[in-house]
Amino acid sequence: MAYPDKLAIEPLRQPPEVSIEVPGSKSITNRALVLAALSSTSQDDRVLKGALQSQDTEVMVEALKALGFRVSVDWPATVVRIGRDGDGIPAHTADLYVANSGTSMRFLTALTALGKGHYRIDGDSRMRERPIQDLLDALCQLGVKAQSERKNGCPPVLIESDGLAGGRVLVKGDVSSQFLSGLLLAAPFARGDVDIEVDGPLVSWPYVSMTVQMLHAWGLRVETTSTQRFHVPGRLWGCGLDGYDIEPDASAASYLWAAAAIARGRVRVEDLTARSLQGDVRFIEVLEDMGCEVVRGESGMTVSGRPLHGIDVDMNDISDTVMTLAAVACFAEGPTTIRNVAHIRHKETDRLSALATELRRVGAGVEEFEDGLTITPRPLHGAEIETYNDHRMAMSMALIGLKVPGIIIKNPGCVAKTYPGFFTDLDKLRPRTGGK
Numbered sequence: 242m243a244y245p246d247k248l249a250i251e252p253l254r255q256p257p258e259v260s261i262e263v264p265g266s267k268s269i270t271n272r273a274l275v276l277a278a279l280s281s282t283s284q285d286d287r288v289l290k291g292a293l294q295s296q297d298t299e300v301m302v303e304a305l306k307a308l309g310f311r312v313s314v315d316w317p318a319t320v321v322r323i324g325r326d327g328d329g330i331p332a333h334t335a336d337l338y339v340a341n342s343g344t345s346m347r348f349l350t351a352l353t354a355l356g357k358g359h360y361r362i363d364g365d366s367r368m369r370e371r372p373i374q375d376l377l378d379a380l381c382q383l384g385v386k387a388q389s390e391r392k393n394g395c396p397p398v399l400i401e402s403d404g405l406a407g408g409r410v411l412v413k414g415d416v417s418s419q420f421l422s423g424l425l426l427a428a429p430f431a432r433g434d435v436d437i438e439v440d441g442p443l444v445s446w447p448y449v450s451m452t453v454q455m456l457h458a459w460g461l462r463v464e465t466t467s468t469q470r471f472h473v474p475g476r477l478w479g480c481g482l483d484g485y486d487i488e489p490d491a492s493a494a495s496y497l498w499a500a501a502a503i504a505r506g507r508v509r510v511e512d513l514t515a516r517s518l519q520g521d522v523r524f525i526e527v528l529e530d531m532g533c534e535v536v537r538g539e540s541g542m543t544v545s546g547r548p549l550h551g552i553d554v555d556m557n558d559i560s561d562t563v564m565t566l567a568a569v570a571c572f573a574e575g576p577t578t579i580r581n582v583a584h585i586r587h588k589e590t591d592r593l594s595a596l597a598t599e600l601r602r603v604g605a606g607v608e609e610f611e612d613g614l615t616i617t618p619r620p621l622h623g624a625e626i627e628t629y630n631d632h633r634m635a636m637s638m639a640l641i642g643l644k645v646p647g648i649i650i651k652n653p654g655c656v657a658k659t660y661p662g663f664f665t666d667l668d669k670l671r672p673r674t675g676g677k
Contacts, residue, residue: 623647
């Protein structure tokens, strides 16, 4: 989908009253791609339905192809089929490129440790600034030669392995939960059992919970009595799940629910329920705390906008929705404080600094501190918004344009990372007019 260099957001003329389907979850799709590849056999392909087509998932697909897996995609039908010939990782050497996909970088680093050979994983300029040393240290504990090519703890990553033997490993979890999720996805396919202990605090626990639940759905065992210790039996290549259905993306849904809050409308997101694997469905509770009316149905969830008031909220577990909440906070009565999200400084950009800069650009009052922000509503005005090539910056700041004239999003095409059709779906909030 082609977008211009700059995109003006037209304010809504009336509150939206719509039901919308959002695409499949990026987080689930990339986990499912890894599990489908590792669990496939030469006789049985694995079939994923509802898969998201985005830059993050496309780079994962291309990397799996480069590793020798058979991957066929039908993106219009949201179906991916994966198989492989022989055992283990088919390719013994590969040079993989993941752009700025954090899940792909972390998951492939752990996945290639299962191979027998040499692998290199690289990304774009921002990915080369994102830390990965904690995961490399963990793999080294398991007998893998895993190192940062430039010796700075960031990609490119070099993996030299003779397969993953199993054993005990200590991994830090305060920078990214994806280090732990990557280990958990690979562990069932090691030659022996793997015992994982998290060293210190763990950010974004719901994403680890998602990984564990998906492993269980694939018939893979993970034993845990806390968020800090995991026992994973190994030797499980070629497990029995033939197909997997991917649910709609809760992070994508957050923008549409936020639009209802900002514009005092009603937006229902279809096929996403409170039983979702994704922690980001809890964003709907945050909107409820701010004053919105929420209906949780068996086939979708609805937010109706009401007068909003500021809140003080710990968003460590749902940090991908921090920027969405920041946009909503600009239209509340009183300040909103977002806490315990220092780790989002290591995302596609330093999201706390970038968010503070762009909110001030449109007139909001912002206090930035080490692990969060306080946003104080003030009269807002139009501005050109820098997106820092960060999809969530583009989508969140576009929401302000639903009420404030003159908001222009630079590089709107960056939404292709996880939600290529975002601006098309945003336009669905407008009433349809004209002829047949």
